[in-house]
Amino acid sequence: MDMPAENFQDLVWSDDLALGVEDIDEQHKHWIELVQAFHVAVAEGRSREEVYRTLADAVVYTEIHFASEQKVMEEAGYPFLADHLVQHSLAWEQLHAFTTGNVPEENIAEYLATFLPQWLMLHINSADRQFARWLKERDAVPAELADAQLSGRVFPNIPV
Ligand SMILES: [Fe+2]
Numbered sequence: 001m002d003m004p005a006e007n008f009q010d011l012v013w014s015d016d017l018a019l020g021v022e023d024i025d026e027q028h029k030h031w032i033e034l035v036q037a038f039h040v041a042v043a044e045g046r047s048r049e050e051v052y053r054t055l056a057d058a059v060v061y062t063e064i065h066f067a068s069e070q071k072v073m074e075e076a077g078y079p080f081l082a083d084h085l086v087q088h089s090l091a092w093e094q095l096h097a098f099t100t101g102n103v104p105e106e107n108i109a110e111y112l113a114t115f116l117p118q119w120l121m122l123h124i125n126s127a128d129r130q131f132a133r134w135l136k137e138r139d140a141v142p143a144e145l146a147d148a149q150l151s152g153r154v155f156p157n158i159p160v
Pocket of ligand 1: 069084088123
């Protein structure tokens with residue numbers, strides 16, 4: 001299977017991907033580096049050992065990152081958390097489908113080296129960015145108004 005060259009080039013951190021949430025941005029940078037190292041190992045035909053080591057590093061960090069992103073979202077009270085978690089679990093299921101499904105063993109690394117970068121870039125640019133936007137908007141609402149919105153009253157100082 002040919003490796004799509006554009007994935008390799010696209011898979012670099014750029015400030016474009018910054019969500020403005022420091023912890024998550026740092027994790028995304030590291031996550032991209034690990035997935036990129038795996039992609040490079042496959043694309044350059046490195047040893048099986050190196051391919052699987054870099055894959056394991058990327059997969060282990062994916063799990064760590066999902067858990068900590070989930071925590072940040074929970075603590076922030078993100079209303080679309082459930083949808084976000086569905087996306088994380090779909091990716092996880094997809095990973096397992098590759099490793100336990102019909103993909104021949106010799107092709108697994110190449111499939112994953114295509115799937116992981118594509119999924120990661122799409123996910124950061126869509127679902128994670130949506131959370132960052134929500135967080136910014138939430139923080140932009142004056143506390144008084146936010147309380148009023150929570151209690152269903154738009155103008156808290158006007159008796160109803
Ligand atoms: Fe996410």
